[in-house]
Amino acid sequence: MSNQGYDEELREERAYVAALYERLDRERAAAQARYHGALGQTEVSPGEREDDVRCRSREAARLDVADNGLCFGRLDALSGETSYIGRIGLFDAENDYEPFLLDWRAPAARPFYVATAARPENMRRRRQFHTMGRRVLDFTDEVLGRPGDAERGDAALLAAVSAPRGEGMRDLVATIQAEQDEIIRLGHAGVLVVEGGPGTGKTAVALHRVAYLLYTRRERMSRSGVLVVGPSPLFLDHIGRVLPSLGESDVVFTTTGGLVPGLRVTAEDAPEVARLKGSLEILDVLEAAIADRQQLPAEPVPIDLGDVVVALDADLVAQARLKARETGLLHNEARAIFREHAIELVADRVVAKIGEGWLTPADRLLWADLRADVLDELAAHEALTAALDGLWPCLTPETLLAPLYESPRRLEAAGADPALFRADGTAWTVSDVPLLDELVDLLGRDDAEERAAARRRAEAEAEYASGVMELMKLDTEELDEDVQLVAEDLLGAEDLAERFVERDHRDLAERAAADRDWTYGHVVVDEAQELSEMDWRVLMRRCPSRSFTVVGDLAQRRSAAGATAWGPVFAPYVGDRWVYRELTVNYRTPAEIMTVAGALLARFAPDARAPESVRACGTRPWSRRVADDELADAIDDFLRDEAGREGTSVVLGPPGVPGTIPAAAAKGLEFDAVLVVEPGRILAAGPRGAAELYVALTRATQRLGVLHRDPLPAALTGLAEAGVPARSGHRRFL
Template sequence: MSTAPPGEPGPADPDPVLAAEQRHLDAARAELARMRAHVESLVPDGGDAVADAQLAWTLHRRALSLADDPATTLFFGRTDHDGGERFYIGRRHVTDAAGDPVVVDWRADVSRAFYRASRTEPHGVRLRRRFGVERGRLSAYEDEHLVAAPEEDADAPSRILAAEIERPRSGPMRDIVATIQPEQDALVRADLATSVCVQGAPGTGKTAVGLHRAAWLLYAHRERLTRQGVLVVGPNRAFLSHIGAVLPALGEVEVGHTTVAGLVPPGTRVRGADDVAVAVLKGEARTAQVLRAAVWSAVRDPAEVLDGGALVVTRGSRRWRVPGYELRDLLDELRGRGVRYEAARALLPHRLAHAVLQQMEAAGDSPDDRVADAVARSAEVRRAAKALWPPLDPARVLHRLLSEPEFLRGCADGVLDADEQELLRWHRPSRTPGAARWSAADAVLLDELADLLERTPSVAHVVLDEAQDLSAMQLRAVARRCSTGSVTVLGDIAQGTTPWSAREWPEVLAHLGKPDGRLEVLDRGFRVPSAVLDYATRLLPHIAAGLSRPRSVREDPGSLEVLAAGALWPAVAAAVERAAAVEGSVGVVVADADVPAAARALGAVPHAILGEDSAPARVQVVPASLAKGLEFDRVVVAEPAAIVAAEPDERTGLRRLYVVLTRAVSGLVVVHARPLPPALAGGDG
């Protein structure tokens, strides 16, 4: 293995191999600049203003995707193949003026060998070279001969790979194209038609796998995914901000990012809050049956709303009468079609007109399409259609359901018992839907109702992160967005911190409408060092006994300190100052209620409060409820007992603590004045 170790000074004379590779990088940068300049020089001029505007936008997106980041390198690896071919693997495809590849996109089929090749399965690769990078220039290289010389260690770890994984963090999450492991690559390249569920322990890269799969799908199925869209759904805005730079760094600038709360119908204002028991009930899949009954109960019986229970249409001097029993059959037929409420309502006038035309034909007339249209638009038919199949509004339906006990009883009969109905209904209802104080759970019900009325548009692929925390109704909201597409589900059962969190993945996949989704497990930790992971996994028997313990594959075990303090906040401040003295990001994770105290304790230490401050800072005070999915080089956790006690029950509290303890990439300091939770105690302190 030939190497110039990263971070170590080189010899006085530059390494000729490294110098040659740097020249290739310089040439690649020049070619990328040429490609972008060419795109920017193109002027849409097709004589069609609409087409020209679309082309201009397409060229703008293309130019953005060709932007060069001087702080990184265009390629991070190289493969030399048996036939003499050589490929430089990078974040995007770069060609020379003749169209020959200078850098190959990491998503191309030929790049697969860079991630998958091994001594036992070389995939035609003789040599794999990895590059170290410092401020955009190549600083080291490392060769792995897959046709090994006898004296070479086949299991020798890659120092460059380890250095890249352990490189200090600053700012948002970065891509991992240089460090994708074989088991991750297999998931990234799963076919578009396949829905994948990834159970991943902390630090196994499941979020990165989901984002890189989105990037790979956009590369492999560009036309369809550009047309139909890709959506990333995360747990909160802080998480989305953390991951927001990954796909643009890979040249993908048009992927949507949202939370489940962001999926609700436009204009929905969440101003209220439910008790836990109410929120849990509203989140159950059974509630969807109640909502469906509420919507379809609006279809009326002809005897109730039409004079004489029949439809009467006058044409000239003749009157045509469609009796009630025919109308009931017609309504039943429309209900049985499986279409949305509004789609059926739009069909009803034409079906009523058809019934009238059948009578005309039976009487010897020969009505044509113009007569059919005239009958469908007639005042009698329009009034009857509106009476039989009235227009609905999601807010009005839900307001009535929660406000009127009799209506709720009729819709929930056989689904919810009397106690559950009593729990669900409002005891002090607002007078109008506009004045309702909708809760977050209500907003999801409104989304379900909106879909019962009109079909929710589907994108081609959804990446759903932290899926274990979603209720059945929230999962159904996501499912509507990928009803004609596929989904990548990411999560960890052990990190479920909501009262309705999932107990098993098949149930999640069923609610997403993907019961045949492929379940994969990632249990090799690349981000969390062993000292930190071993400490955190003491909690696993108490929060997810069925899960196997993850293992860290990092050579560097990281650092762990558990400090008992007489005075909590001075000890926390001192720990933060020590952590901030070393390069990298620092997360100070505390119970939500302790955020103000933590901010005061830090005093003169420059810091930001996650979720409140817009200005970036290397030290961030993180409410425990927002820690999920984030990572910091060093983490200081203040008072684990307070973090546990802030949750509705001990099991959920220990799960929250498990999340908090596994945010560190290099070092973890746990400071406590109160006794540690018993599951953590033993040998430290």
């Protein structure tokens, strides 16, 4: 194409995209008007109004997020038809809803991602726009179906993956590759496992799959939302912009430590303790710990009824406990049965003692009357109530687990490993979360207490409403007899109380995040190799439909409780009905850096295959050995050098090294430049350390440096010695 022809087409594309933005602005204004109209509705019920407001709010939000990069490409079909591809769909309502802009998730947009020279999908040309804000800067064309062309034109892709990183993760919707698109649109409704090495885009693929599923299964999934589980809050901040930028907001982002609403997690356990808590064997410990709290009195407890005293002893309590356990009810639900039988047994002893010498069971009516009176007295007996509550207490997950950790005796009684002991049982760790969640279902709820609380709330609301009714009464002396009315003639106190019930104005994501019993339509698990068997039990409870997108890399596993293979993880829940896909191309890490990381991977995971880098950056990684008193200055030099460049940088190291963040905290993140400090100390943690160093080495998209005081690890030394000296004080790897 000549320069003149290119310029003319660029003007035309700019005009078309500008028209799309004008239409977007009109639709946005109309959506805002509908939203405000829904807020002001008075002719519908409060519930209907809230539903309408939420719907209109989502509609407005969908249009708001499309402002940046609204249209990013165009397809020209062999038939002569032209389609523009973008973040959302825009249609001509006056012309049979002909599309002005195709949503990237629509089936008609799929050739934009999968068409190749060999398989053009009936397309003649693919055009990709490079935009800034609302302006098209330029475009790149790929002519499809021409013999000898590459499998896919890489100009737009390489420009995107080589661009400097910002504060958050960017979506890849404009540059999705064929192998990624196949996974995103996969029709499998159950568990999908996507494995890939660093930089293969598995996280972005998972998030775009969520957007695709919410688009194609909107009616079902919008009622329940999506849960995204990531390895750290830093990672969640990094990815948190992707789904909103694709028009999806009914998503809850959390770590495994946040799966129990309201729980404050303060630490991680030591690897061995995490392994013990993550194993399914801990279920036996929890059940035994519950049974241990259903106690027998060490000494008889005297129950004084004034004229008579009887003993609440171990034999009596054992009988009541057996009756309660035989019901099969959960601990808190069986409390009422235990209390009822214990009181009946105590009553029988009281009646027998009162009637000793003159009353026999043959005197049935007198016996029954006396027993009924005694039962009433015992039901209100404070000492008996306190004794029974102590022997079979109402437990929460926290009041069971914290005392268990703090007591060597209780740990032994539950058959637990002594390593679980800690002085402060309430210093909750990430590994405690699945145990606390499990205990909700193992303990059950105290229905009697919940009913009493509900009754107290209803009575308080009715009392409040009655007060309002009094204020609403009309002064009958000022009204004609024919129109004398009081408020009660039109509305009862209970009806009015209903109107004073607090409405829940939170959006779906807020409500779901605060509700432990919420079940999701789909769950995404990132860095899934780190999750324990107990973590998976929590997640399976959150998604009974077993609709999961699971992404991870077994070679990067650092948790002692994590997965070593995918099959055993999912077999208990879906058998072999799960699908596996692998991503093999590294779009993030340049070949120069992947050579270094691949050598390390070959040492600690020889069966794993490093992903193939799609590009080179032209900058070789460097290493520098420093003295103890030079380390801080060397880190400052790196940061000062990077401050003058565009993009992001980070310094990673082992825990406790000043000026660094732990290598494990960078999982899932990416930076333009990375400095790895003391790789030998990171490796010293064994297999876990090797995985952490592999993660650290593969975070950079452009530049990688290594600072070390001790000799370089063996996997890096050979590369360094074979390198070519660079500027003073540095060595370059091959």
